[in-house]
Amino acid sequence: MAVGRRALLATAVAGAGAVGIARRSGFSPSNTGSAGADTLTFSLWGSDGEIAAFQALARAYERRHRGIRVQIRMESYQQMYTNMDALLAGGRAPDLFRCDYANLGMYSASGQLLDLSPYFGEQDRKAFLPALWEAVCHEGKPYAVPHHTDTTAVLYRKDMFRTAGITSVPTSLDEAWSWDEFTEICARLRKKLHGVYPFVYGWQQAGAFRWLTWLWQAGGRILDESRTAPAIESEAGLRALRFTQDFFRQGFVPPNSSVKSAAYPDPLFTAGTVAMSFAGDFLLPTIDPALKKDLYGVTYQPRGRQAATDLGGNAVAATRTTENPELAADFLKFLANEENMVRFCEQCVVLPTRRSLLNQHLDYAVRPDLMPVYAEQATVLTPAMTEQIAVPGFGRINSALQDELEAAFVNRQPADVTLRNIAASTRTALASA
């Protein structure tokens, strides 16, 4: 079919119109860089609920500051850091971006983030939980605000526990099962329930670092106190690794739920494959629609020599190259103020990072009855634990944990060899960070 001049002209006009409409409606043809003195660009990933919450906060900030625009740019979690690395290296980074605590250290240590010291005074800093504030600091300077946290607790199926004759679960941190008690519970569930595994742990893929909870419970550390050398080759390290290897040896966890697997805790729990699931509170919006409310409850993670839990959640950082450092810092304060933190946490079922909100009743959108246990579980996280995750090379350490724990769990690699390999990789990661 011949294309006439009129058709060509009409197509060109329509195309130009479409581009114009797209620009007016806020669609940005280029997902990079700052966007002028009165606009903040903010890159983030998130569930539908989280994106809606961030958008609502951005609109609220715009209403409060006439003439200012907050442009939210969505990324997939899988691509977030790859893209951010490229944008930062190319000098086209957004003003602000969402970042998990494990990756934050690398960005702050490589000089990519805005030093927030001038904008957050002593009073501001004291308002946050010390462990979370420590996670956003590098060499004593803050490079992000701890926007929210989440942590792991033990969801359990009440019907399965009844079948196994288990009539009570710990109702406070002090009553949390010891490792031996937890083993007994698992053995009982294994014996009484057919075709059901006692539990699943959420250490899959990028969550490999959650294994550190067991190490901390055993009284061990992955890094020494100066955070310049590995400290995992210890009695506590051996104890934690052998204990967790036993989960696979004794059939306490599904064999395919190891560190490299994509068998995550939420679908295995809702499918009835496991009786307990070590699940983060952020999974409740996924689990809740699939199970009747009275079918499952929550209890605390077991405790070894001490109680411990993992550092979940995310911070929000401003980039060093932002054209609007004052505005970016102001928006960070706005995001993390008491009122907005409450709103975000309630909507997204995550935990606040402000001290003042710790014991305050929040009206969570999903299973508010379970959240006090999560909130209490989060209190066992100490600055000493979070500072080991906030080191610049932690991404590489996490990758080594993934490989070595998989070898220990699936290929039965001896515990001492596994710890030696993790220590070697940690040493390399610290040296090259």
Add this chain to the structure above:
Amino acid sequence: MATIASSPRDVRPTTPAPAPPPPGARRAARFRETLAAYCTLGPNLVLVTVFLLVPLVMAVVLSFQYSTGLASLTWAGLANYRQLAGDPVFWRTVLNTAVFCVATVPVEMALGLGIALLFNKVMPARPLWRTLVYLPMVISGVATALIGTLMFDQNIGLLNKLLATLGLPAAPWQTSGSAAMASVVLITLWMRIGFNMVIYLAGLQGISPEMYEAAEVEGAGPWQRLRNITVPLLGPSTFFLLIMNVIYSFQVFDTVYVMTLGGPGHATDVMITYAYRNGFEGRQQGYAAAIGIVLYVIVMIFTALQWRFSRNRDTVG
């Protein structure tokens, strides 16, 4: 015997032959021709340079450097390659890549040919069958791999449920290295057979039916026709598919990454997944580039050997 009469030498053409153009005009014509050639080739050359040659050279340079992507680069010399040579996981990924290649390429080509022969015949709903076989090729690799994870999940997957229905024990798709590799190979075959089928179908339709008729008249059976006519005349298609399939198998990433993340252990880790994890998760971009360069050299050697020793690459199929 027939004789061929030659035309008389003294017969002159009725119109005089055009006089040769002057040297200046010849140069102008040659310049116009050259200009036209460059105008036609230019865009492709620019694209090849910008998106192929420049990144390739940059990757080679990067493989001799230490780089985290954000901190400043430092020269590493041969350190990344020395590290590769002594890295048992790297050699495991080379072996896995070779195993994957051997397990997929011949099978997908044989099955592609078989299905193409079947669908080349007149059969009911032929377009529908062709579409069904080709469909997985249209879906993205990640989506196909996600379907794979649902099918091969050891606890709640479709395949183990089927095995259980038949009274058979569950297969350890995610905890045994060989079963995990088999699951990735099966999904790859499902995805790639359609492409092989389409190329072979095109080749089959280029073979003249008269050749088969002549062979039939000479008493050749179906097997002889297949062996002595179809397979040799599909040589160029086979050559093309062999190269493409081998390159694809050496570069497999999405299926492995989504289905197994290289596990259990390193049982399904291939060179690209290892390079990706080093480059983007471990942020050792120089080391990852070195892995990429080794892979590039292997693929180039294989392609060169194929090109050198393939007898029928230039024949018409």
